Amino acid sequence: MFTGIVEELGEVVHLTDAGGDSAVLAVRGPLVTSDAAHGDSISVNGVCLTVIDNVDGVFTADVMGETLRRSSLGVLRPGGQVNLERAATVGSRLGGHLVQGHVDGVAQIVAREPADQWEVLRFSLPPELSRYVVEKGSITVDGVSLTVMAVTADTFEVGLIPTTLKLTVLGGKTVGDPVNLEVDVIAKYVEKMLGDRS
Incomplete structure (x- = not known):
């Protein structure tokens, strides 16, 4: 769950074809990766993605075909900027509204x-x-x-x-x-x- 309050602008490092209809997205975001661990959720331009790796301020996430079809993530290019937000925690402020990270x-x-x-x-x-x-x-x-x-x-x-x-x-x-x-x-x-x- 997210709040829709962007924490930082990240930079796309790469979007790599992972075979079939999936991809691997790598994004540089020093703030959101400061405490990110494997399995954590990060919203990338409103899409909830699961952190696979976090190395030197760059996290990677798998992106399945359904996500590529229903969102604009497929048009991302290296060097482009993306909105980033970590998942809300219990007790955190709800500055925006309840956001799932499930693109409609x-x-x-x-x-x-x-x-x-x-x-x-x-x-x-x-x-x-x-x-x-x-x-x-x-x-x-x-x-x-x-x-x-x-x-x-x-x-x-x-x-x-x-x-x-x-x-x-x-x-x-x-x-x-x-x-x-x-x-x-x-x-x-x-x-x-x-x-x-x-």
Whole structure:
């Protein structure tokens, strides 16, 4: 479980084909690796990955085909930046919202509108996810917990403050770039429970 508060920008060292439809991802992140052990969870652009090795500030993780198909991790290249967050611990602050690190879909940035001190980003909204996205609700974009400012049938908007622009990959993304989306898990559970009522 994560909170959607990015701890550091990591650097992709490599994404190597591991045979079949899997890969091995290596990421440099001195902060998140400072206490990372084999089997720990680290969110990489919103995708929960399991640490295999941690050597000199670089951790590696296996990425299975399902993850490559349902996220944008497959387009990562050496030298690129990624949002990193360690799993939350019992008693840690919940600064964002409950984030599982289970990507629901991939969207694209369709517009960026700069203001004096902040920026509005508009994203495409996959049809199968639109029912879970509500104005003033929470959504995770590339692992960042954000509040939805506006939503239509096929887009949603968020506002990014200077800190988010500076300390996450969202500050450097351009129109057309893919992003990982995770909708609020509570909405999915509510839908499931209401759907099962007779």
